[in-house]
Amino acid sequence: MNACRPTEGTTEEMATRHREDTLLAPGRSKLAPPPMFKVVLLNDDYTPMDFVVHILQHFFGKTQEQATQIMLRVHNEGRGVCGLYPADIAATKVAQVTGYARQHQHPLQCVMEEN
Ligand code: TYC
Numbered sequence: 001m002n003a004c005r006p007t008e009g010t011t012e013e014m015a016t017r018h019r020e021d022t023l024l025a026p027g028r029s030k031l032a033p034p035p036m037f038k039v040v041l042l043n044d045d046y047t048p049m050d051f052v053v054h055i056l057q058h059f060f061g062k063t064q065e066q067a068t069q070i071m072l073r074v075h076n077e078g079r080g081v082c083g084l085y086p087a088d089i090a091a092t093k094v095a096q097v098t099g100y101a102r103q104h105q106h107p108l109q110c111v112m113e114e115n
Helices: 011-017 049-060 064-077 087-103
Strands: 036-042 079-086 109-114
Touching: 036 049, 036 064, 036 087, 049 064, 049 079, 049 087, 064 079, 079 087, 087 109
Parallel strands: none
Antiparallel strands: 036 079, 036 109
16 A cells, blocks of 8 residues: 655655554654645636625635625736645635536636646
8 A cells, every 4th residue: 555645765765664563653744745736716707796606615615705796806916726635625615616607697707736
């Protein structure tokens, strides 16, 4: 079993270091932290402001005040960060937001980018 992400070393070293009976020093992780991705909303001229605020509350756990601030940043600056997540969670958020916006016939764009 090799479900880990080595930061250094050859395959032979890994086979030695990853024996099931090898104890790690307490509190020292052998895993590098996962790459993280920003989920970003992009501005457009058609999606209603209320709808964007709702998206930020429902899919990103923002309060009404936080959601309004982020929506206004997107509206005024062209883009805004909704959150920072591991790749699979970020991709799921992008798909959920995009699907929900299309169901409601809004052109809202949501993308992910490596931090
Ligand atoms: N610009 C839109 C409007 O004036 C509002 C908007 C905000 C759209 C954020 C998209 O990601 C967005 N209705």
